[in-house]
Amino acid sequence: MNSNKQYKFQSICERGAVRPNNEDAIKYGLSNDGNVAWMVIADGMGGHQAGEVASNLLVDEIEKAIVQASASADVDWTCWLEIEINRANNKIFNQAKNNSEQSGMGTTGVVTIIAQNTCYIAWVGDSRAYLYRSGEINSLSQITQDHTMIQALLDKGAITKKEALESNNKNMLSKAVGIKKGVDVDVLSFPVHNQDIILLSTDGLHDSLEHLKFEQLVVKIQTGLDVTAQLVAQAIDNGSKDNITFGSILVIENGE
Numbered sequence: 001m002n003s004n005k006q007y008k009f010q011s012i013c014e015r016g017a018v019r020p021n022n023e024d025a026i027k028y029g030l031s032n033d034g035n036v037a038w039m040v041i042a043d044g045m046g047g048h049q050a051g052e053v054a055s056n057l058l059v060d061e062i063e064k065a066i067v068q069a070s071a072s073a074d075v076d077w078t079c080w081l082e083i084e085i086n087r088a089n090n091k092i093f094n095q096a097k098n099n100s101e102q103s104g105m106g107t108t109g110v111v112t113i114i115a116q117n118t119c120y121i122a123w124v125g126d127s128r129a130y131l132y133r134s135g136e137i138n139s140l141s142q143i144t145q146d147h148t149m150i151q152a153l154l155d156k157g158a159i160t161k162k163e164a165l166e167s168n169n170k171n172m173l174s175k176a177v178g179i180k181k182g183v184d185v186d187v188l189s190f191p192v193h194n195q196d197i198i199l200l201s202t203d204g205l206h207d208s209l210e211h212l213k214f215e216q217l218v219v220k221i222q223t224g225l226d227v228t229a230q231l232v233a234q235a236i237d238n239g240s241k242d243n244i245t246f247g248s249i250l251v252i253e254n255g256e
């Protein structure tokens with residue numbers, strides 16, 4: 001069955017202004033028949049550049065698995081995402097266990113798959129997915145919820161939103177890929193429409209970018225402008241000290 005949609009990608013993965021190496025990773029693509037669009041980003045952690053190893057392992061494993069899965073006509077993507085992120089989790093965990101220099105390495109991960117008019121998002125950690133949809137009251141909305149200690153306190157009502165934003169520990173993860181055997185993966189799905197933009201980012205970007213400025217830049221993706229360099233420059237101007245990764249998929253109905 002031929003797709004009635006096209007997908008346009010943008011991506012950037014930069015070391016940033018401060019870090020000596022880049023522990024972020026990103027991959028994306030289309031299935032051979034063009035019916036499935038996908039993207040995965042990861043933000044690694046661990047000494048001896050092991051974070052770089054963990055993030056690259058995750059995106060590589062997802063890429064290999066999705067190439068195989070997209071050849072099948074009938075995939076339960078929600079189930080698939082849970083299984084494959086856990087498979088990658090266990091590979092990272094076992095490699096860390098068997099290599100002292102990579103001990104304790106792990107990574108965040110967020111994966112999006114667009115298939116048959118539906119977008120699936122799966123994530124672990126504080127890398128995020130956003131949806132930009134024209135005509136909504138809040139055109140840019142955060143889809144994922146961070147797996148951080150601060151978010152857990154916020155959910156319990158133990159701290160205020162202002163306290164959460166001002167905390168020095170806001171990036172302390174409550175879970176990550178690869179740090180133990182098995183991981184709980186959050187997955188959700190929603191219908192996609194013409195001109196929707198799915199956006200993925202690591203905290204080096206979204207923690208240093210005002211929501212309104214983010215929205216003002218990503219809307220330009222609909223007109224075909226590449227906004228990746230502007231997003232990175234803005235985050236660095238605002239004091240980002242981390243690696244910076246951003247990716248987007250613009251959904252275009254054929255004939256529009």
